[in-house]
Amino acid sequence: MAFWKPGSERPRILDDEEGGVLFYNAAPASSSGYGHASMEKQRQRLPVFKYRTAILYLVETHATTIVVGETGSGKTTQIPQYLKEAGWAEGGRVIGCTQPRRLAVQSVASRVAEEMGVKLGEEVGYTIRFEDVTTAGVTSIKFLTDGVLLREMMDDPLLMKYSVIMVDEAHERSLSTDILLGLLKKVQKRRPELRVVISSATIEAKTMADFFRGRKRRGSDNDVQGPNTEPAILSVEGRGFNVHVHYLEEPVSDYVRATVSTILSINERERMGDILVFLTGQDDIEAATQMLNDETHHNARKSSGLIILPLYSGLPRGDQDLIFSPTPRGKRKVVLSTNIAETSLTLEGIVYVVDSGFSKQRFYNPVTDIENLVVAPISKASARQRAGRAGRVRPGKCYRLYTEEYFLNEMATEGIPEMQRTNLVSCVIQLKALGIDNILGFDWPASPSPEAMIRALEILYSLGILDDDAKLTSPIGFQVAEIPLDPMVAKMIISSHELGCSEEIITIAAVLSIQSIWASVWGSQKQLDEAKLRFAAAEGDHVTFLNVYKGFLQSGKSSQWCQRNFVNYHAMKKVIEVRDQLKRVALRLGLSLKSCDRDLQVLRKAVTAGFFANACRLEPYSHNGMYKTVRTSQEVYIHPSSVLFRVNPKWIIYHALVSTDRQYARNVISIEPSWLTEIAPHFYNSKERAL
Numbered sequence: 001m002a003f004w005k006p007g008s009e010r011p012r013i014l015d016d017e018e019g020g021v022l023f024y025n026a027a028p029a030s031s032s033g034y035g036h037a038s039m040e041k042q043r044q045r046l047p048v049f050k051y052r053t054a055i056l057y058l059v060e061t062h063a064t065t066i067v068v069g070e071t072g073s074g075k076t077t078q079i080p081q082y083l084k085e086a087g088w089a090e091g092g093r094v095i096g097c098t099q100p101r102r103l104a105v106q107s108v109a110s111r112v113a114e115e116m117g118v119k120l121g122e123e124v125g126y127t128i129r130f131e132d133v134t135t136a137g138v139t140s141i142k143f144l145t146d147g148v149l150l151r152e153m154m155d156d157p158l159l160m161k162y163s164v165i166m167v168d169e170a171h172e173r174s175l176s177t178d179i180l181l182g183l184l185k186k187v188q189k190r191r192p193e194l195r196v197v198i199s200s201a202t203i204e205a206k207t208m209a210d211f212f213r214g215r216k217r218r219g220s221d222n223d224v225q226g227p228n229t230e231p232a233i234l235s236v237e238g239r240g241f242n243v244h245v246h247y248l249e250e251p252v253s254d255y256v257r258a259t260v261s262t263i264l265s266i267n268e269r270e271r272m273g274d275i276l277v278f279l280t281g282q283d284d285i286e287a288a289t290q291m292l293n294d295e296t297h298h299n300a301r302k303s304s305g306l307i308i309l310p311l312y313s314g315l316p317r318g319d320q321d322l323i324f325s326p327t328p329r330g331k332r333k334v335v336l337s338t339n340i341a342e343t344s345l346t347l348e349g350i351v352y353v354v355d356s357g358f359s360k361q362r363f364y365n366p367v368t369d370i371e372n373l374v375v376a377p378i379s380k381a382s383a384r385q386r387a388g389r390a391g392r393v394r395p396g397k398c399y400r401l402y403t404e405e406y407f408l409n410e411m412a413t414e415g416i417p418e419m420q421r422t423n424l425v426s427c428v429i430q431l432k433a434l435g436i437d438n439i440l441g442f443d444w445p446a447s448p449s450p451e452a453m454i455r456a457l458e459i460l461y462s463l464g465i466l467d468d469d470a471k472l473t474s475p476i477g478f479q480v481a482e483i484p485l486d487p488m489v490a491k492m493i494i495s496s497h498e499l500g501c502s503e504e505i506i507t508i509a510a511v512l513s514i515q516s517i518w519a520s521v522w523g524s525q526k527q528l529d530e531a532k533l534r535f536a537a538a539e540g541d542h543v544t545f546l547n548v549y550k551g552f553l554q555s556g557k558s559s560q561w562c563q564r565n566f567v568n569y570h571a572m573k574k575v576i577e578v579r580d581q582l583k584r585v586a587l588r589l590g591l592s593l594k595s596c597d598r599d600l601q602v603l604r605k606a607v608t609a610g611f612f613a614n615a616c617r618l619e620p621y622s623h624n625g626m627y628k629t630v631r632t633s634q635e636v637y638i639h640p641s642s643v644l645f646r647v648n649p650k651w652i653i654y655h656a657l658v659s660t661d662r663q664y665a666r667n668v669i670s671i672e673p674s675w676l677t678e679i680a681p682h683f684y685n686s687k688e689r690a691l
């Protein structure tokens with residue numbers, strides 16, 4: 001049982017690093033069912049409204065404006081509308097607003113369309129990967145992910161159709177945001193009329209300003225043409241409703257259990273209102289769901305009225321939409337989410353937020369060339385964003401599953417920019433596709449490590465994506481750059497076309513894009529293992545996935561079939577969705593789909609063509625299944641979820657590593673070592689790798 005300690009009862013500003021509570025300036029009640037006039041009033045009551053004139057003046061006169069404000073102050077939804085009202089969309093120009101996450105793009109675009117009383121996809125639209133809801137020549141406010149804007153730059157490097165680009169949630173420092181900021185700075189030199197607005201909830205403003213400041217004004221000081229290139233910073237004071245922050249009195253060791261007991265205690269003690277819970281991934285979410293379901297059997301009173309809804313990026317669209325649907329009377333929605341709900345999202349019914357204090361984060365070590373997805377503590381900036389999901393349309397409470405002392409003294413202020421903790425393969429290929437050759441000399445908001453950069457160049461070269469001059473190869477390099485997936489997956493797809501197994505490989509690529517296709521196993525690991533055996537292939541997980549996919553199709557995509565076989569029905573629906581999208585991309589690139597009729601050798605070769613860098617060899621005389629990566633001799637073990645766990649073939653290739661007590665390889669396939677030198681001679685040609 002968790003013991004809670006409220007933060008100070010006196011409203012204070014969170015930024016004073018004392019924790020506690022904040023926020024003044026009550027915003028109006030929920031919008032649903034309100035007419036346009038009332039919506040207009042709601043807009044005017046948001047804190048950002050008082051700054052409307054100042055924002056417009058700064059954008060008019062400065063090339064770059066940085067807007068800092070609390071969560072919920074109205075930056076995302078209002079600034080693009082102010083810009084449009086002031087004429088920035090005249091003459092067919094578009095105001096673009098980027099977000100790091102797809103879900104935020106969709107929900108913010110719908111909200112702005114609703115506020116403007118227009119149909120989504122017309123004046124207000126959005127674009128995310130594989131989904132374009134805009135109308136050319138009509139859409140004047142466009143929300144999009146920063147990744148999509150980078151892709152648009154391949155066709156339109158100077159972003160000519162945009163008059164203003166607003167980079168929202170810049171404090172998140174996602175890889176794509178940082179690349180975009182670097183490129184926007186370059187574009188502004190060529191297009192001084194382009195305005196950039198950077199909005200951020202925390203005090204990253206100075207870093208951003210310093211970055212954009214590193215540019216001289218053209219012409220003399222008296223030059224009155226063109227905007228001032230000195231970035232302007234505007235701080236928006238105030239936010240929505242009070243959010244009382246509560247901390248644990250003692251730290252807990254099992255945050256999933258603590259989450260569940262907090263949900264139940266809110267349900268028993270607190271007035272009605274939905275709960276938004278931040279966990280780290282699908283596995284945690286499923287474990288928490290199972291515990292809550294068990295509770296329903298054992299103690300129905302505690303969990304009465306709860307509607308449990310998962311929310312993570314692999315979830316099919318229809319299931320994601322459920323979180324936006326109104327809560328039935330007398331019920332309480334519990335949204336169990338990863339950090340995809342952390343920024344820019346307003347869920348109307350949310351009154352309570354439960355913050356586990358953790359998220360899954362990518363960490364890359366260029367020396368070992370290993371990238372891990374690790375459960376790691378969040379930063380204060382994230383904790384504030386999470387708390388900020390309550391208090392948007394009514395007062396709320398945030399339960400932090402850590403102590404106040406920990407928040408104040410140990411939690412990092414900001415996260416590390418993704419650029420500095422990730423593999424840079426995708427980043428390099430994107431810049432190359434934009435014709436930026438001197439990548440080491442590129443002006444980054446946060447410099448990536450030269451080792452990581454060199455590793456990325458090395459792998460792209462061995463994948464045949466870059467040539468001896470580090471330019472994109474034709475056609476493979478250009479094709480890979482066109483496929484909106486990890487370059488290793490893209491290369492696997494292109495090779496499968498040559499090897500005649502693209503039908504199967506796009507299924508595999510779709511499954512690999514999902515966290516897991518297996519059902520939750522809380523307390524029923526044995527049954528899951530037995531179910532897996534029905535599909536297990538001696539070659540490994542990739543072939544096993546094909547067996548599951550075939551079984552699912554043969555069952556007529558039945559949910560009962562999934563239940564009987566411990567397969568996650570939602571995940572399979574998503575696989576079908578992603579597969580259809582990949583098929584379209586492949587056909588667009590002229591890659592016709594061919595089936596190898598289960599010639600498993602060519603299939604494994606195609607996987608090798610993309611993932612040869614992840615090859616491992618079983619240690620001779622190893623009694624505990626220890627492998628070493630061929631490249632850097634790192635210890636790796638096959639993950640217990642793999643069908644090759646305990647089978648331990650001599651040579652394997654993995655899709656990803658997860659790190660807990662050891663480095664575990666997930667999604668593994670067995671290979672022949674001779675394929676490595678055959679497929680990747682540049683990579684595996686030296687004697688010391690001793691194949």
Ligand SMILES: Nc1ncnc2c1ncn2[C@@H]1O[C@H](COP(=O)(O)OP(=O)(O)OP(=O)(O)O)[C@@H](O)[C@H]1O
Nearest residue numbers: 031071072073074075076077078111240344346392
């Ligand atoms: N879908 C919605 N339904 C009801 N109210 C909404 C909705 N979306 C936004 N709002 C209202 O508009 C306010 C401002 O939202 P907006 O996303 O513009 O804020 P923000 O400053 O960008 O915050 P954040 O950085 O947290 O995204 C919310 O606090 C809420 O009161």
